[in-house]
Amino acid sequence: xxxxxxxxxxxxxxxxxxxxxxxxxxxxxxxxxxxxxxxxxxxxxxxxxxxxxxxxxxxxxxxxxxxxxxxxxxxxxxxxxxxxxxxxxxxxxxx
Amino acid sequence: xxxxxxxxxxxxxxxxxxxxxxxxxxxxxxxxxxxxxxxxxxxxxxxxxxxxxxxxxxxxxxxxxxxxxxxxxxxxxxxxxxxxxxxxxxxxxxxxxxxxxxxxxxxxxxxxxxxxxxxxxxxxxxxxxxxxxxxxxxxxxxxxxxxxxxxxxxxxxxxxxxxxxxxxxxxxxxxxxxxxxxxxxxxxxxxxxxxxxxxxxxxxxxxxxxxxxxxxxxxxxxxxxxxxxxxxxxxxxxxxxxxxxxxxxxxxxxxxxxxxxxxxxxxxxx
Ligand code: HEM
Numbered sequence: 001x002x003x004x005x006x007x008x009x010x011x012x013x014x015x016x017x018x019x020x021x022x023x024x025x026x027x028x029x030x031x032x033x034x035x036x037x038x039x040x041x042x043x044x045x046x047x048x049x050x051x052x053x054x055x056x057x058x059x060x061x062x063x064x065x066x067x068x069x070x071x072x073x074x075x076x077x078x079x080x081x082x083x084x085x086x087x088x089x090x091x092x093x094x095x
Numbered sequence: 096x097x098x099x100x101x102x103x104x105x106x107x108x109x110x111x112x113x114x115x116x117x118x119x120x121x122x123x124x125x126x127x128x129x130x131x132x133x134x135x136x137x138x139x140x141x142x143x144x145x146x147x148x149x150x151x152x153x154x155x156x157x158x159x160x161x162x163x164x165x166x167x168x169x170x171x172x173x174x175x176x177x178x179x180x181x182x183x184x185x186x187x188x189x190x191x192x193x194x195x196x197x198x199x200x201x202x203x204x205x206x207x208x209x210x211x212x213x214x215x216x217x218x219x220x221x222x223x224x225x226x227x228x229x230x231x232x233x234x235x236x237x238x239x240x241x242x243x244x245x246x247x248x249x250x251x252x253x254x255x256x257x258x259x260x261x262x263x264x265x266x267x268x269x270x271x272x273x274x275x276x277x278x279x280x281x282x283x284x285x286x287x288x289x290x291x292x293x294x295x296x297x298x299x300x301x302x303x304x305x306x307x308x309x310x311x312x313x314x315x316x317x318x319x320x321x322x323x324x325x326x327x328x329x330x331x332x333x334x335x336x337x338x339x340x341x342x343x344x345x346x347x348x349x350x351x352x353x354x355x356x357x358x359x360x361x362x363x364x365x
Contacts, residue, residue, distance in 0.1 A: 006213075008119065010109075010114070010123075011104055011106075011109065013104055013136070014104070014109070014123070014127070015105055016136045016139070016140075017126050017127060017129075017130040017136055018123070018126055020130075020135055020136050020139065021126045021129050021133075021135070024125065024135070045352065072118075072122065073122075075119075
């Protein structure tokens with residue numbers, strides 16, 4: 001697990017930048033994407049012919065972009081942080 | 096408000112020397128660019144410092160002194176269950192008072208589309224179908240009641256498993272048992288009020304359970320249900336218990352319970 005996923009250790013301050021801004025970006029795009037999708041399909045009540053295709057594609061695109069950025073950001077980590085709890089570099093301290 | 100920039104790390108140089116793919120270094124460069132302009136992280140760090148400074152002003156609790164926080168922290172959310180019980184009680188009280196404007200506890204015959212229906216049943220049916228926001232109001236009352244029952248029970252488990260019932264809080268534990276019982280009586284009496292099939296047969300079970308009590312069974316059935324078979328007297332008693340007697344009693348007992356918590360302070364985990 002986690003062997004093939006790339007992980008890059010960055011300075012702590014940069015790690016904060018990555019977390020804060022990628023999360024912010026993901027929230028805004030995913031919520032915005034759903035709003036767009038809702039508008040395109042009149043809250044899923046529109047007939048197939050009435051759906052605004054560009055808006056629907058925009059919505060799905062935004063949701064995907066948000067997810068992508070969020071997932072991509074997870075490869076950066078600060079020193080001492082484990083990607084999963086079975087990693088060697090994290091000792092259990094009985095939290 | 097403005098704060099001095101503490102972050103003098105040279106991110107650009109760092110990104111260059113590190114072995115990153117094109118996407119990764121672009122990604123980081125964009126985020127650093129944003130960070131330079133929006134400075135959200137700086138302000139979050141300010142809040143973090145503020146939080147720790149305020150915390151240092153607080154007296155240390157037993158949990159902190161003996162460094163138990165790291166083993167105990169996951170219990171803390173459950174300390175809100177008592178307040179959650181209180182809150183659902185208040186919601187039930189308000190929505191119940193509003194329902195009271197439209198309900199009447201009468202087992203007399205009435206017509207609202209179902210054979211053998213009564214005034215009480217038709218009142219509830221009317222609330223659901225004719226009254227603006229009636230369906231919502233009744234749902235709110237039912238949900239509040241069920242949430243309260245669950246919250247009170249879980250609150251009791253929290254008190255038990257953190258050992259908070261121990262000396263000097265025995266009295267509040269006993270008061271709690273009274274509250275749990277009264278909560279269930281509240282639920283039972285309310286359950287009978289729609290006087291539908293569920294209510295009626297739940298009432299029948301109640302009468303028979305009362306009658307099964309040794310020695311005083313007959314007397315209890317008479318007192319609580321107004322007789323040995325269900326009728327107007329039963330419904331009226333349930334109504335009085337539910338909207339008159341119990342509200343006063345439970346409100347008072349909760350007040351005493353909370354007053355004791357206030358006086359004694361919250362218990363440290365045992
Ligand atoms: C209507 C029902 C009840 C309400 C509204 C209520 C409310 C509360 C509240 C707000 C607190 C403050 C601490 C906290 O929120 O956890 C509290 C504490 C306490 N409750 Fe209740 N409670 C109810 C039922 C019960 C029951 C069923 C028991 C046990 C049989 C109980 C025993 C206690 C004890 C011993 C404390 C003191 C705990 C401590 O100091 O940590 N309560 N209650």
